[in-house]
Structure formats: structure tokens, C-alpha cells
Amino acid sequence: MELTETLAATDAGVARAAALLRAGRLVAFPTETVYGLGGDARRDETVARIFEAKGRPRFNPLIVHVPSLGEAEKVALFDDRARAVAGAFWPGPLTLVLPLRPGAGLSPLVTAGLGTVAVRVPAHPLARALLQAFGGPLAAPSANPSGRVSPTRAVHVLAGLQGRVAAVLDGGACEVGVESTILGLAEEEPRLLRPGGLPVEALEAALRQPIASGGSAERPSAPGQLASHYAPAAAVRLNAHAAETGEILVGFDPVRGDLTLSETGDLVEAAAALFHALREADALAGPQGRIAFAPVPETGLGRAINDRLRRAAAPRG
Numbered sequence: 001m002e003l004t005e006t007l008a009a010t011d012a013g014v015a016r017a018a019a020l021l022r023a024g025r026l027v028a029f030p031t032e033t034v035y036g037l038g039g040d041a042r043r044d045e046t047v048a049r050i051f052e053a054k055g056r057p058r059f060n061p062l063i064v065h066v067p068s069l070g071e072a073e074k075v076a077l078f079d080d081r082a083r084a085v086a087g088a089f090w091p092g093p094l095t096l097v098l099p100l101r102p103g104a105g106l107s108p109l110v111t112a113g114l115g116t117v118a119v120r121v122p123a124h125p126l127a128r129a130l131l132q133a134f135g136g137p138l139a140a141p142s143a144n145p146s147g148r149v150s151p152t153r154a155v156h157v158l159a160g161l162q163g164r165v166a167a168v169l170d171g172g173a174c175e176v177g178v179e180s181t182i183l184g185l186a187e188e189e190p191r192l193l194r195p196g197g198l199p200v201e202a203l204e205a206a207l208r209q210p211i212a213s214g215g216s217a218e219r220p221s222a223p224g225q226l227a228s229h230y231a232p233a234a235a236v237r238l239n240a241h242a243a244e245t246g247e248i249l250v251g252f253d254p255v256r257g258d259l260t261l262s263e264t265g266d267l268v269e270a271a272a273a274l275f276h277a278l279r280e281a282d283a284l285a286g287p288q289g290r291i292a293f294a295p296v297p298e299t300g301l302g303r304a305i306n307d308r309l310r311r312a313a314a315p316r317g
């Protein structure tokens with residue numbers, strides 16, 4: 001990739017950032033918590049490139065940023081409790097995990113194939129201006145390489161992601177400096193999935209009930225959470241060079257299949273296709289069926305693809 005552009009906090013800077021996002025490119029932007037690595041949450045390849053840029057070894061789900069509660073309701077299902085906390089704390093450093101609205105149009109990579117989605121309305125004026133100018137939902141994890149600390153200034157973003165992102169919108173230092181608090185409201189019991197910029201006491205006061213800690217998509221504490229990851233009904237075999245009788249084969253160059261992750265061995269294309277291929281192969285194979293996946297190299301995005309495939313192939317009880 002070419003040099004990363006630094007864009008000023010002006011109308012022209014925001015317009016340029018929005019144009020890059022509309023072209024499917026990645027733009028880092030300030031929020032009140034930390035800088036986010038933003039991309040169009042509806043485009044599979046763009047979301048795959050977010051994981052590639054961060055060098056994330058697995059597809060954990062990303063937060064979807066929207067400009068308003070109204071826009072949030074287009075991607076997630078809100079109940080009265082969710083509306084109450086959103087009304088009290090949005091815009092602000094609060095992320096809600098809610099049931100995914102059917103037909104929301106998000107890339108399945110954003111939710112890691114889950115039936116829930118994390119949404120937030122940021123308060124930073126530049127983030128809000130960018131969301132308005134772009135006019136769609138932005139997937140945005142913190143704008144740092146995987147395993148490094150989250151950036152709170154544009155120079156931090158450049159130190160980690162120079163050349164891996166088209167532009168960074170420079171909004172100076174982030175006020176809050178830690179990530180948003182993540183509240184899970186997809187189940188009956190509210191759960192604190194990540195402590196962050198909004199104190200949990202404030203949420204407990206708004207909900208008028210204590211909030212249990214623990215459990216996240218990354219490190220599930222309840223067994224059901226991992227099971228809710230999309231798991232094919234069909235049995236899955238990995239590192240297949242050819243289909244055995246009755247198997248649906250998902251190819252990756254040079255292996256040709258009934259479907260393919262990438263005919264040219266392109267890992268970004270393969271990541272973008274992964275969740276669609278899992279569902280399509282499952283539908284073709286049927287409930288008693290079997291799916292075989294061609295080998296995918298264990299480099300770059302291939303590590304995250306293989307992590308997901310190994311979990312799809314793991315024995316289930």
C-alpha cells in the first residue's frame with residue numbers, strides 16, 4: 001500500500017475521508033475513547049482488510065459505529081431496556097451488544113457469524129461528522145496492530161499502521177483514552193462484556209439493577225456463547241486435496257472445489273468469502289452431509305481463516 005494520508009480536522013478532510021470509505025478503503029478516525037480503524041461494515045472485502053491491517057490472528061467481532069439511535073435500530077433489535085440506556089448515554093463511550101436485525105446488510109465478518117451485533121454512537125465531533133458524510137455503518141476496532149496498545153493520537157496510529165490504512169483523520173488527543181464499555185443486552189440478564197470509559201455504576205443506575213460481569217465473544221465464560229458462533233450442521237474435514245464421496249469441497253488455489261474461497265490464492269478474498277462459503281456449503285451438504293476445506297496457508301489472514309475453520313471442524317456434543 002502507498003503512504004497513509006494525514007487529513008486535517010476540516011470539512012475538506014472529512015469529505016476526503018468519506019470518499020475513501022465509499023471507495024472501500026480504510027480510514028483511521030478519532031472517537032472520544034480511542035482512534036478507530038474504520039471501514040464500510042457492509043463490504044466483505046473491506047472488513048477482511050481491517051483484520052489484515054491489524055494482523056489479528058482470529059475473527060473476533062467488531063463494533064459497528066453509527067450516527068444515531070435511529071441508524072442503530074437499522075442493524076440491531078432494541079427492546080425498551082436497550083432504548084433506555086441508549087437514550088441516557090448515547091452519544092458516548094458505551095457499546096451495546098444486541099440481537100442482529102435480520103437483513104441488516106452487514107458483512108458476516110463484522111459479527112464473526114454471530115447472531116448478535118455490537119453497536120455504538122460515538123460522541124467525538126469528527127467521528128460524528130465522518131459518519132454523517134459517509135452515510136453508512138462503520139466497522140472500527142481500535143487502530144493499532146493486534147496485541148499493541150490502543151492509539152489516542154494520530155501519531156500513534158501512524159506508528160503502528162503507516163502504509164496499512166489509506167488515511168488518518170487527525171483530531172488530536174482522545175478525551176476518554178480507554179475503549180468503550182460493552183454492555184450485553186442480547187439475553188435476559190444484562191452483562192458487562194468489557195469495562196471501559198462509561199462506569200458500570202452509571203449503567204446499573206439507569207437499568208435499576210446490578211450487572212453481572214464476564215463473558216465475551218473472545219473469551220466466553222458461558223459454554224453457550226461459543227456454540228452461538230455459526231457452526232455448520234454438516235461435518236467438516238480440513239486440509240483436503242480432493243473431495244471424498246458425498247463431500248462438498250470448498251477450494252482454495254490450487255485445489256478446485258464445488259465452491260471456492262479464492263481461485264487465485266488471495267487471502268483477503270478468501271476471508272471475505274469465508275462465512276458465506278460456510279453457510280452455502282452447509283446448505284448444499286444438508287444436515288447429514290460432509291464438507292471438506294482445501295488447505296489455506298498459515299500466514300497473514302490465513303491464520304484467522306484457519307482458526308475459524310478449526311473451530312468449525314471441532315467435535316461437537
Ligand code: TXA
Binds near residue numbers: 061143216217
Ligand atoms: O472504544 C471503542 O469501543 C473503540 C472505538 C474505536 O470505538 N472500538 C473498539 O472496537 O474497541 P473493537 O472492535 O476492538 O472491540 C470489539 C470487541 C470485541 O473484542 C468483543 O469483545 C466485543 O467488542 N464484541 C463485538 N461484537 C460482539 C458480540 N456480538 N458479542 C460479544 N462481544 C462483542
Ligand code: MG
Binds near residue numbers: 141142150
Ligand atoms: Mg483493541
